[in-house]
Amino acid sequence: MEEIANLFHGFAVTLEPFNIMVMVIGIVLGVIIGVLPGLGGANGVAILLPLTFSMPPTSAIIMLSCIYWGALFGGAVTSVLFNIPGEPWSVATTFDGYPMAQQGKAGEALTAAFTSSFVGALFAVIMITLVAPLVASFALRFGPAEKFAVYFLAFCSFVGLSKEPPFKTIASMMIGFALAAVGLDSITGQLRLTFGYTELLNGFDFLIAVIGLFGIGEILLTMEEGLAFRGGNAKIDLKVVLRTWMSLPRYWMTSLRSCVIGCWMGITPAGATPASFMSYGIAKRISKNGRNFGKGEIEGIVAPETAAHAAGTAALLPMLSLGVPGSPTAAVLLGGLLIWGLQPGPMLFVEQKEFVWGLIASMYLGNLVGLLIVLTCVPLLAAILRIPFSIIAPVILVLCAIGAYSVNNSTFDVAMMLVFGVLGYVLKKCNYPLAPLVLAIVLGDKAEEAFRQSLLSSQGNLGVFFSNGLVSSIMVLGLIALFWSLIQEGFTRLRARPAL
Amino acid sequence: MSTQDTGSSTGPSYRSVEVGLAILIMAFGALVVAGSISAGIRWGAEGPKAGFFPFYIGLAIIISGAINLWSGIKPDSQGGLFAEWGQLRQVLSVVIPTAIYVGSMPFIGLYVASIVFIGWFMRWLGKYSWPMVAAVAIGMPVFTYIIFEKYFLVPLPKGPIEEWLNL
Numbered sequence: 024m025e026e027i028a029n030l031f032h033g034f035a036v037t038l039e040p041f042n043i044m045v046m047v048i049g050i051v052l053g054v055i056i057g058v059l060p061g062l063g064g065a066n067g068v069a070i071l072l073p074l075t076f077s078m079p080p081t082s083a084i085i086m087l088s089c090i091y092w093g094a095l096f097g098g099a100v101t102s103v104l105f106n107i108p109g110e111p112w113s114v115a116t117t118f119d120g121y122p123m124a125q126q127g128k129a130g131e132a133l134t135a136a137f138t139s140s141f142v143g144a145l146f147a148v149i150m151i152t153l154v155a156p157l158v159a160s161f162a163l164r165f166g167p168a169e170k171f172a173v174y175f176l177a178f179c180s181f182v183g184l185s186k187e188p189p190f191k192t193i194a195s196m197m198i199g200f201a202l203a204a205v206g207l208d209s210i211t212g213q214l215r216l217t218f219g220y221t222e223l224l225n226g227f228d229f230l231i232a233v234i235g236l237f238g239i240g241e242i243l244l245t246m247e248e249g250l251a252f253r254g255g256n257a258k259i260d261l262k263v264v265l266r267t268w269m270s271l272p273r274y275w276m277t278s279l280r281s282c283v284i285g286c287w288m289g290i291t292p293a294g295a296t297p298a299s300f301m302s303y304g305i306a307k308r309i310s311k312n313g314r315n316f317g318k319g320e321i322e323g324i325v326a327p328e329t330a331a332h333a334a335g336t337a338a339l340l341p342m343l344s345l346g347v348p349g350s351p352t353a354a355v356l357l358g359g360l361l362i363w364g365l366q367p368g369p370m371l372f373v374e375q376k377e378f379v380w381g382l383i384a385s386m387y388l389g390n391l392v393g394l395l396i397v398l399t400c401v402p403l404l405a406a407i408l409r410i411p412f413s414i415i416a417p418v419i420l421v422l423c424a425i426g427a428y429s430v431n432n433s434t435f436d437v438a439m440m441l442v443f444g445v446l447g448y449v450l451k452k453c454n455y456p457l458a459p460l461v462l463a464i465v466l467g468d469k470a471e472e473a474f475r476q477s478l479l480s481s482q483g484n485l486g487v488f489f490s491n492g493l494v495s496s497i498m499v500l501g502l503i504a505l506f507w508s509l510i511q512e513g514f515t516r517l518r519a520r521p522a523l
Numbered sequence: 524m525s526t527q528d529t530g531s532s533t534g535p536s537y538r539s540v541e542v543g544l545a546i547l548i549m550a551f552g553a554l555v556v557a558g559s560i561s562a563g564i565r566w567g568a569e570g571p572k573a574g575f576f577p578f579y580i581g582l583a584i585i586i587s588g589a590i591n592l593w594s595g596i597k598p599d600s601q602g603g604l605f606a607e608w609g610q611l612r613q614v615l616s617v618v619i620p621t622a623i624y625v626g627s628m629p630f631i632g633l634y635v636a637s638i639v640f641i642g643w644f645m646r647w648l649g650k651y652s653w654p655m656v657a658a659v660a661i662g663m664p665v666f667t668y669i670i671f672e673k674y675f676l677v678p679l680p681k682g683p684i685e686e687w688l689n690l
Binding site for chain 2: 190191193197198200201204208211213214215239242247414416417421422424425429432437438444445448449450455474476478483
């Protein structure tokens with residue numbers, strides 16, 4: 024009950040006029056950051072952090088967290104309209120969002136994405152409010168082996184649930200792992216796979232790969248068909264929004280499942296990207312519309328967007344209660360707290376009640392304000408579709424180049440973006456899935472680190488991945504996901520066999 | 524690369540590109556294995572050495588590439604065209620100017636390169652009028668300058684003209 028009273032006090036703090044103003048400004052800036060490829064939530068929060076130095080800490084953290092919510096919402100816009108994920112967790116949204124936009128259903132796709140994002144975030148905030156201490160103590164049990172098991176499950180789900188040939192999925196994923204391994208080894212500090220090129224010291228940033236593979240690759244695929252833009256007939260108004268809202272309750276089970284996956288992945292902390300992919304993969308396997316996934320199925324948007332927002336929000340829980348950031352953006356927010364002299368951790372809930380509960384209340388209101396702002400802007404955002412392709416294509420290419428450059432201030436990265444673009448075009452035409460490649464670049468380092476730390480702790484004994492009930496069950500789930508097609512085939516044959 | 528005639532159109536066959544890509548992937552895997560061996564693939568003082576993990580990744584790339592190569596050359600593999608020559612020309616009409624745009628960026632800066640690139644694209648491929656071309660080709664870099672450099676303080680590559688304008 025004390026939490027509820029604290030929360031109401033937090034609402035009173037958040038509803039002060041100045042805090043509402045910084046909330047709206049934060050959301051709008053966040054949406055712009057999310058829409059622009061290459062400027063992710065973490066970058067945006069980091070760049071705008073100095074703006075908040077003159078504010079009281081509660082207002083500052085409200086603004087920064089609202090930039091984060093805005094970026095989470097904005098990432099879906101370019102995914103749906105141009106097949107360019109503004110954020111890595113928006114990659115899975117492109118699978119069905121872009122086909123829907125091509126079919127003239129951009130309004131439905133965007134409304135579904137924004138609403139699902141809101142639902143995911145709301146679920147995670149309620150979870151943070153109610154079960155924070157319990158969940159935080161559970162997350163403390165996660166060692167390197169458990170972390171690796173979570174990554175293993177995410178990757179195996181992709182191989183087992185992919186509609187592309189399994190060995191093409193594996194090849195694609197392994198290329199991603201190899202690219203992630205280039206540069207400085209984080210454990211030994213040794214250089215590897217650079218072959219003497221100084222440009223490769225920092226390795227390959229996943230944003231460069233994402234911008235190239237998806238952004239440039241898609242433009243090249245579209246160019247095959249000439250300059251006709253296929254999404255031009257999208258019509259969006261209040262009716263479309265209301266109609267989409269009416270249809271969404273049908274997917275309540277998918278939403279609920281995605282909320283749970285998202286919260287789990289956000290806290291552990293695997294993050295929003297594997298959460299969105301895993302949620303999409305499971306929804307595809309379980310849903311009765313699974314066969315239509317990838318062709319413009321609204322459920323294929325609901326699953327990843329709900330999970331990504333739930334994970335993104337849940338990632339703040341370990342940051343606040345333990346001082347362990349669950350995502351890169353949470354890490355930047357943690358840096359902000361330290362700048363204001365606030366020490367994140369269990370004592371924060373005791374010593375800075377107003378701050379903590381003001382932030383939690385702003386999570387409720389910020390997401391609601393965010394939903395209203397992005398939905399109001401849907402007609403404006405979808406109007407971009409009516410611009411002819413020969414105008415929008417060079418503009419996107421320039422934005423991609425800017426995005427790729429701004430990651431490390433390197434023109435080499437821009438050249439790599441183009442290489443990834445051509446590679447993406449060829450791979451996609453040859454039926455190699457791109458998503459596992461990107462996922463492996465994003466998580467390759469973390470997965471390898473967890474794997475090597477686990478082996479180090481067990482002196483090279485692989486049994487460490489089956490050493491307790493928690494890690495064993497996650498690994499077994501991963502193996503089931505990996506061999507899912509074979510298991511399913513076996514069951515089908517067994518059923519087809521005539522009874523003796 | 525073999526070509527295929529489907530009656531009305533010609534272009535590289537899907538199978539030849541599939542096989543070529545699989546060989547390329549295997550070569551990449553071999554490169555990863557070689558790089559990993561030079562980084563060390565055994566157990567060191569800090570546990571597995573830097574090349575340990577990528578070595579097995581490289582092996583997995585070679586094996587999966589070989590299986591994809593096998594399925595590509597099998598008689599029942601997917602036939603047909605990868606793309607028509609005309610379609611590939613369209614793709615190259617974007618790839619080559621984009622490569623020139625990217626290559627020129629360190630020398631003439633992002634803004635001038637973007638003006639020329641957008642202008643060329645709209646005028647040559649889109650056949651737009653000069654006023655329209657000028658509006659978009661100049662308006663877009665100005666907009667990005669305000670958003671990125673002024674608001675978000677993200678420095679973008681500049682050339683002699685930007686320096687002359689003191690931007």
